[in-house]
Amino acid sequence: MVSKLVQNASSAPLLDVRRLSLGFGDSQTDLLKGVRYSVGRGETLCIVGESGCGKSVSSLAIMGLLPKGAAHITEADISFLDEPYDLDDTVALRRHRGADIAMIFQEPMSSLNPAFKIGDQIAEAVTAHNDVTDAQARERAIEMLDRVGIPSPKARMNEYPHQLSGGMRQRVMIAMALANDPKLLIADEPTTALDVTIQSQILDLIRTLQAETGMGTIMITHDLGVVAEIADKVAVMYAGTIVESGSAEAIFNDPQHPYTIGLISSMPKLSGPRERLSTVPGTVPTVQTMPAGCRFSTRCPFAQDICNETPPQRDFGAGHEVLCHFAPLDLRLERSA
Amino acid sequence: MLSFILRRLLVAIPTIILISIFVFALQKLLPGDPILAMAGEERDPETIAFLREKYGMNDPIPVQYLKWVGNALTGDLGISLRTNQPVLELIGEKLPVTIQLATMAMIFAISIGIPAGILSAIKKGTAIDYVANVVALSGLSIPNFWLGIMLILLVSVKWQLLPASGYVPFDEDPLRSIQVMIMPAFVLGTALAATLMRHTRSAMLTVLTSDYVRTARAKGLKERRVILKHAFRNALTPIVTLSALLFGELIAGAVLTEQIFTVPGFGKLVVDAVFNRDYAVVQGIVLVTAVGFIVMNLLADVAYVLLNPRLRKQ
Secondary structure: OOOHHHHHHHHHEEEEEEEEEEEEOOOOOOOOOOOOEOOOOOEEEEEOOOOOHHHHHHHHHHOOOOOOOOEEEEEEEEOOOEEOOOOOHHHHHHEEEEOEEEEOOHHHHHHHOOOOOOHHHHHHHHHHOOOHHHHHHHHHHHHHHHOOOOOOOHHHOOOHHHHHHHHHHHHHHHHHHHOOOOEEEEEEEOOOOOOOOHHOOOOOOOHHHHHHHEEEEEEOOOOOOHHHOOOOOOEEOOOOOOEEEHHHHHHOOOOOHHHHHHHEEEOOOOOOOOOOOOOOOOOOOOOOOOOOOOOOOOOOOOOHOOOOOOOOOEEEOOOOEEEEEOOOOOHHHHHOO | HHHHHHHHHHHHHHHHHHHHHHHHHHHOOOOOOHHHHHHOOOOHHHHHHHHHHHHHOOOOOOHHHHHHHHHHHHHOOOEEEOOOOOOOOOOOHHHHHHHHHHHHHHHHHHHHHHHHHHHHHHOOHHHHHHHEEEEEEHHOOHHHHHHHHHHHHHHHHOOOOOOOOOOOOOOOHHHHHHHHHHHHHHHHHHHHHHHHHHHHHHHHHHOOOOOHHHHHHHOOOOOOHHHHHHHHHHHHHHHHHHHHHHHHHHHHHOOOHHHOOOOHHHHHHHHHHHOOHHHHHHHHHHHHHHHHHHHHHHHHHHHHHHHHHHHHHH
């Protein structure tokens, strides 16, 4: 079922980010450089990477939600629903937001306005994009609360965020995000702040709703367990670049970029002998210390002089792309030997 | 909500008792004996003794205090030593004048300070923000008496637009009453507007970076609605609290402005009473001001609870 959807999707991506670069403040170095990924209808793309690698920034940029004046976009070549998607057109971006593209966030505790009833907050999302009466919008809000599994939705409409648990609040956020049947949902670490049992409930909920509506989903996470569970496609992000992307299968079974290999081998395993968890040594470079060529070169065990030059994009077929001088793996092992 | 107000009132009781003790002690501690002042030039011992007996000065001090409190509770704040009018009556005459002045000043301050604060927060770091801040700083730094005198010179003397001084009761001629009080209200209101603007700005700046404002934007709401509904509603709490406290201060603190524009209000009553050692009046005024302050505090707390759904239900 899922693979069928993926095949349909691969013909015409829903959101196609071909190039996205942006910098913060007066900095000459772009924080995000040449970010590229795409997501199709019904497809789940997971963007993984460490904290501060630019996962959230890239999606906030697409939503037009980066703080005004703080970030400047240097390159953007994006299309959405086969139309050019202009990050400078603030009016168009606002019309997309909450209508075709919705977003949920990491912090369910603080993402709802404490001063308003949750019912009104959901209904507001409906009235913002549709010519409906308040009663119709409320009807829709009740329906959405029911769909995200909130018991006695009618009564809950009049509750304030502080009366709900974290998991319930994230459900409300999802109800709000999906109220207008968006074509794309961007979920920015939606389960990070929740405890484990609630995490899987929320993930299941997102998956169920996705199957019902056929929307595409971008899931931003640093949790490879989440990725293994839900991803169709994976984009691995390091220091503002997508170092490797491809199908979930390719990334987990045949990782090519040294960073991806490091990430996957740092995952604890349930079977096999107990070993010390492996780590990727070093830390992510800051904008000031960003290397000119390959951004991973400062931590890469295979780094050579050539890594001071911008690495090439290598294509391994079926959308599996790696940003590395030494890919594929065999070649790299030979050279470093 | 009612139980909250009742609880809050109970807390106010010890405060009021402390204030009453302080106010009573004022009379005992300050130099100068009102009886001697009343006895006149000759200071006839018999007269003095008679007056002491009459005003209960021979009783032990705690007894005097209890008597005074008992009287105050029945609305008897004593009699002005100077005009022989009941203190309560004097206060009742002057208080409405000051309340009108304070209300007008507050309306001015709110209608200028809050929009300016919002605007300067949205336009942070731009020319508009700098201009608003410079104007606010000037509003805070310019002394009331100077501003008042300049306004009288310009508006009343040179342009002859508004009367320089005086007072017309509101119920007599509302329009004229407001006209006369525009200038003093403006003078009083400028510093308040500046204070409110600064607080609104910082409250808005905090709220504008919050996650729920980002959510409101993610819903695709128009920026206007994001700011005026989602952000401002949450910034309102400190602003309302501050406004209530400022209003309380205004009632006690309009002394200088009332002097300049010869508004026959509370401030003028205080000054006259202090200069004439009219202790009963001073006591009465301090007591009424303190109680007024406590009431405004209570209102601020009530507003705080009303604005916070989190506190409302408890």
